[in-house]
Amino acid sequence: MSTTKSDHIPRATIERLSVYLQVLENMQREGIDVISSGPLAEACDVNASQIRKDLTYFGEFGVRGVGYHVPALIQSIAKSLGVDHEWNCVLIGVGNLGKALLGHREFAKRGFHIVGAFDCDPFKIGEEFSGLEVVCTRRLKERVADLDVRIGIITTPPERAQRAANHLVEAGIRGILNYAPARITVPEKVHVEYVDFFHHLYSLTFNISTRSS
């Protein structure tokens, strides 16, 4: 459904698109209406032709001799990423992290609505967090079907991540955001993204320790 010009888009391009979006939104807030690849590249800390090439995977958004119209480019990138509309999500694992995510207003602001919270702990079932009642994981499938949910968020302990993933797959979910510190196995049609809090911290410590002293 997305208007992709080219067939294969580098993973790295997708990662950068979020960066461009963030920087462009900040520019828009500052009232900048038109930007050329040069200064945009500097603000994003990448090469200018990199930006131009990344964008042409999805279409021709610029005007030669002028640059890119900021609000239009934001729209185009949002559409390319599939965030030009709202998404419903369910969350499995209502521990500390799960509760924190449920209370994080920013998700909804960005169009990601957590419409179901699940847990297998009978002591948690029936409790309410941020206006959402915790439901038994067994009832995941019906809820996913009823509410047109395509994204599942896993916030269980590592040893229960695979089981949560199985439930999500079984319920027909299309993508999984996995906060549990464990790898999971899913059919190829389901996409998984891993969120690791220490990943970035480790990159920092590596760089601090290695480069100079």
Add this chain to the structure above:
Amino acid sequence: MSTTKSDHIPRATIERLSVYLQVLENMQREGIDVISSGPLAEACDVNASQIRKDLTYFGEFGVRGVGYHVPALIQSIAKSLGVDHEWNCVLIGVGNLGKALLGHREFAKRGFHIVGAFDCDPFKIGEEFSGLEVVCTRRLKERVADLDVRIGIITTPPERAQRAANHLVEAGIRGILNYAPARITVPEKVHVEYVDFFHHLYSLTFNISTRSS
């Protein structure tokens, strides 16, 4: 100070090292003592020679014909990443996210100690969160020097991120973990890692929208 064999290590290798570490720790918990690159690769969802090559950047940790000793490999990777010892951190910006991070016990468990919380809002200064008193950002430098802090965490709103970064640089910090949704500019000697909550979600929505439907 780290025992790097080769001079240039791909950024991608460092990213994978965190994955290996996570998977190996889970294996250790399950009582696995020795692992060869084949099954480890499968668990990490990468190619087996990729793992072997990644590891040899830092040394020769395996035994030919046998494989890798799990606890020893965990130690070696931790040392390579610079997480074989504790790190002190300071945090700037005590909003919702900042408070959540201050209360997140997992950081300390992994050897990252937040030893200072700073904010420029006079209403927040003096308040206490998770046993840490919020201090005026002006006093950052003295604290960083006193407590041997090398990592700064930015959890301010986007428009105040650059100022926070300037304070951290001025205080002599070596690395910055930036949770604010804005790019920052720092001298080359200072390393920055950006944490974006929506980054992974965007990858998901892109993949769900594009690949099949």
Add this chain to the structure above:
DNA sequence: CCATGTGAAGTGATTCACAGCC
């Protein structure tokens, strides 16, 4: 014999340099 460690080959992403266009 089996699995590591590693040069060589292959693949993919980035940057360059310039033609095309407003």
Add this chain to the structure above:
DNA sequence: GGCTGTGAATCACTTCACATGG
């Protein structure tokens, strides 16, 4: 004149294939 869009060239990473060694 200036900036985009894009093939060609470069650079970096990944995978292969096998020699090496417990």
